Amino acid sequence: MNKQHYNLLLADDDEDxxxxxxxxxxxLSLPVSLAVVNDGVQLMDYLAANSSDNLPDMLFLDLNMPRKNGHECLKEIKEIADLHSLPVIIFSTSLDTEIVDLMYKKGATYYIRKPGEFSMLKKVIGNALNVVSENKLKQPVREHFVLQP
Structure with missing residues (x-):
C-alpha cells in the first residue's frame, strides 16, 4: 500500500x-481523506456502492453500533470476495480479551482500544496507518494484533 494518499473509512455512531x-x-497532517458512516447498515451500503472501484484503503470499525454491529459487519465483509482483503481495524472502547480474540479469529487486521486522551488518539491513528502500510495489510501474529499509542 505504498501510496501518496490514503482513503479511510470510519464506522462509528458516536459523534464525539x-x-x-x-x-x-x-x-497529523497525513495525506488522507476520511469518509464516515454512523451504523452498520450504512457501512455495508457504502462498501457495496464502492466495492468495484473505490474501496477505502482501511476501515476503522466500532463494534457497538445501531442497526448492525461491528461483529456482524466484520463477518459479512470477510464473506464477500470483493471485500475480503479490506484491512479492518477494530476501533472500540472495550479491550475485553475474549472480544479481542474473537475479532482476531474473524479476520480483523488490527485492534485499537479508543484512548481517552486526544494526544494518545493521534499517536495510535498514526501508528495504525504506519503499521498497516508497512505490514502490507496482513494480519499480524496475535501478540501484535492490539495496537498501542
Missing amino acids: DCAFFKEALDE
Missing part, C-alpha cells in the same frame, strides 16, 4: 469519537 478522529487526522 468521529469528531476527535477527524481532528486527529487533521493534526
Whole structure:
C-alpha cells in the first residue's frame, strides 16, 4: 500500500469519537481523506456502492453500533470476495480479551482500544496507518494484533 494518499473509512455512531478522529487526522497532517458512516447498515451500503472501484484503503470499525454491529459487519465483509482483503481495524472502547480474540479469529487486521486522551488518539491513528502500510495489510501474529499509542 505504498501510496501518496490514503482513503479511510470510519464506522462509528458516536459523534464525539468521529469528531476527535477527524481532528486527529487533521493534526497529523497525513495525506488522507476520511469518509464516515454512523451504523452498520450504512457501512455495508457504502462498501457495496464502492466495492468495484473505490474501496477505502482501511476501515476503522466500532463494534457497538445501531442497526448492525461491528461483529456482524466484520463477518459479512470477510464473506464477500470483493471485500475480503479490506484491512479492518477494530476501533472500540472495550479491550475485553475474549472480544479481542474473537475479532482476531474473524479476520480483523488490527485492534485499537479508543484512548481517552486526544494526544494518545493521534499517536495510535498514526501508528495504525504506519503499521498497516508497512505490514502490507496482513494480519499480524496475535501478540501484535492490539495496537498501542
